[in-house]
Amino acid sequence: MSSGDTVVDEIIGAASLILFGTGVRAAVTLLMTGIGLSPDAPTGCAADPARGLGRRVAHTFLPIPNRGTSDWAYAWVPVAGPPTGGVLAGPATTQPSEPEPKG
Numbered sequence: 885m886s887s888g889d890t891v892v893d894e895i896i897g898a899a900s901l902i903l904f905g906t907g908v909r910a911a912v913t914l915l916m917t918g919i920g921l922s923p924d925a926p927t928g929c930a931a932d933p934a935r936g937l938g939r940r941v942a943h944t945f946l947p948i949p950n951r952g953t954s955d956w957a958y959a960w961v962p963v964a965g966p967p968t969g970g971v972l973a974g975p976a977t978t979q980p981s982e983p984e985p986k987g
Contacts (some may be wrong), residue, residue: 894965895972902973910942936962 904915937959944954 887958890958891961891965891968894961895969898966899967899973900969902970903976933963933966 901915940954940956942961943951944956
C-alpha cells in the first residue's frame with residue numbers, strides 16, 4: 885500500500901473512535917478490536933502518534949544488532965493520520981448548547 889492509502893486508513897480509524905467510541909466499555913473494546921483488525925491493519929493501528937513515533941526514535945538510537953532501517957519516509961503516516969481523523973470527526977460530535985433557563 886502507498887503512504888497515501890495508509891494515512892487514509894489511519895484517518896478513518898481515528899474518526900471512527902471519535903464518532904462511535906463513547907458509551908459502554910464493551911462496545912468501545914469491540915470498536916478498538918475492529919479498527920485494529922480491519923482498516924488499520926496495514927499501518928499497525930497507530931491510533932496514538934506517540935506510539936508510532938516513539939518506537940521509530942528508539943529504533944534509530946538504540947544499539948540493536950542486525951537492525952533494519954527505521955523508515956523515516958513513512959514516519960509521517962502514524963503521526964499525521966490519527967490527529968487528522970480526530971479533527972475531521974470532532975465537529976460531528978459537538979453538542980448543541982443548552983438553552984438559557986427562563987427567569
